[in-house]
Amino acid sequence: MERMKAGIIGCGTISSVYLENLQKSPIIEVVAVADLLDERAKERADEFNIENVYKVDGLLRQPEIELVFNLTVPGSHALTDVAILEAGKHVYSEKPLAVSLEDGKRVLDLAKAKNLRVGCAPDTFLGSAIQTARHAIQTGMIGQPVAATAFLMSRGPEWWHENPEFFYAAGGGPMFDMGPYYLASLIQVLGPIRRISGSVGIQIPERHIHFGPKSGTPLRVQTPTHLAGTMDFHNGAIATLITSFDIQGASDLPRIEIYGTEGTLNLPDPNFFNGDVKIRRPGEENAELLKPLFECGKNERGTGAGEMVRAIRSEKNHRANAELAYHVLEAMHAFQRSSLEGNHITMESTFKPDEDLYYGTDIMENSS
Template sequence: MTRMKTGIVGCGNISSIYLQNLAASQWIEVTALADRILEKAQERADEFGIATACTVDELMADPSIELVINLTIPASHAAVHLAALEAGKHVYGEKPLAVSLEDGRLVLEEAAKRNLQVGCAPDTFLGAGVSTARRAIEEGLIGRPIGGTAFMLSGGPESWHPDPEFFYAYGGGPLFDMGPYYLTALINLLGPIQRVSSSAGIQIPDRIVGSGPKEGTPIVVQTPTHLAGTLDFAGGSIVTMIMSFDVRGGAELPRMEIYGTAGTLSLPDPNFFGGDVRLRRADSEEWETLAPIFESDHNERGIGVEDMVKSIREDRRHRANGELAYHVLEVMHAFMHSSAESRHITLESSYKVPEARPDSLKL
């Protein structure tokens, strides 16, 4: 088997875990790194023993590269995706698929036109945490799912991130930054979302960079920092969701719970691959921890790319795919529009959930 030659665009913090994990891949060989700051690409290449550090244009022009992994900031996602597709390469990117719905559609249309594949993070839903919860639902341990909750409550990233302004620009905020983890997990568990209603606001507009060379610099907040909404799923479940960068005193709410006619599931943080899944049956006062259906005790970031390349070779649909990422993107935009327009938003896209991750898929 010949591994697919792959180039990575964007050599910031997140690139390290991808390079670490993909070094052991049976399906992928990273041969080139690119960044708008060439020195960053060279540093990563030296660190991980990658032969080529180059400009983005040079990477796109390399005919040996079949796949581009796009790890740039959200505002650059669509442009890099399109450049890769126009160069005849498959593309997998960090979340979100794009900032605007229009750009997200363009990416999928360009891929379809060229018979290329698009993949998108997060792939944490392929970890043991969400996979174990999905098995429990499919086996009827909580009966028929009727609802759930999803909470991401924090004080924002500016206290620890050295360059946090992009978190507060258009396409950022808690919803676009962290929402994809929660929404992707929920869709994998409960199916496609049909309707959204929400309220959103900039509750704490005064922000200061708290560390690094920009410490003390004011941040211009351009996107909602606290969003609360209701998700109506096509299958009938109703989920309450709150995403916030405005909770400075901490909170004790669970990350995610799924409620059924015969019990409740408590899920771990969907930003991670593992963690305990707990079940409380309707006739019990005790929580029980479910045995994970496979081991997932490390950061498996990149497992979605592995599945994508394997699926290309086997001519099947991969799991962390562009259609899922677009459905998540439309849900996030519906959050924004619902609040701005004071109405429910019915989604145009849907999604057919693929088969669960097989035990054989590993990184």
């Protein structure tokens, strides 16, 4: 299959992960990078032997580039996506799809009008862990799913990130930062969300950077740092989700558990592609480790883009798509709306996961 030439806009920390993986891809060739800071783009190009460094508008003018990775900060995602689509190129964006629902809808509508593809992280649900869990549910290993729990309980990124300010601006916080991994995974195994109720708050408003050259600098917190609530799925399952940057001690809560009429599935951290999936059946004291459907690495970010390119070439739908990203975006907003308005929020969007399981990755060097 012919390789698709791609460019990257946004050369921050996450771009290194993408570039390391994409250099192994048999179907994507990154030929250019761009960033608002020229020196950062040049540094990334030198690191990964990429010949072309452009201004953003210069990259978008290159006719050989068919796909652009949008790795900018969350507040710039929608605006950058629109510019990429207006330039006639497919886009694969980091999460979230947008900060506002209006901007997210604008991206979807423009892509449809231009007949272009929009892919969006997370793509970790294409890894062996979530696909193995989907297989277990599809084959009836736990009976009918009736409930689920999911927890992200951690300290904030000021403890590990040199520039954590954007995590506490609009479009940040634990829900917009890490919520997409949990929500996309739950949607993959349980289907679309019907309604949401939530409570949110800024439980620790006084924060300082604790890592890097800015250590000691105060942080302005402008978005909720603890969000908790319930989701009713169309299939009848009820899930509890908590995402928090306010947990100062270690937590022993599971990442994700799915409870069925005939057993329980324990899933690993959805921020990664692999990990142990365990099943515990009624009356059994110990959990059984399920054999993964396939082998994959812990971090194969870019897999969703590879799967999207294959789908474009074969004129099929891709899985890490804008419709899923928009359903996730609406859900994240619904937690905050519910807390503000004091009632359930009925979801207006929906999403049907691909019925076929995904059995491998496009990033590994031996991909065919």
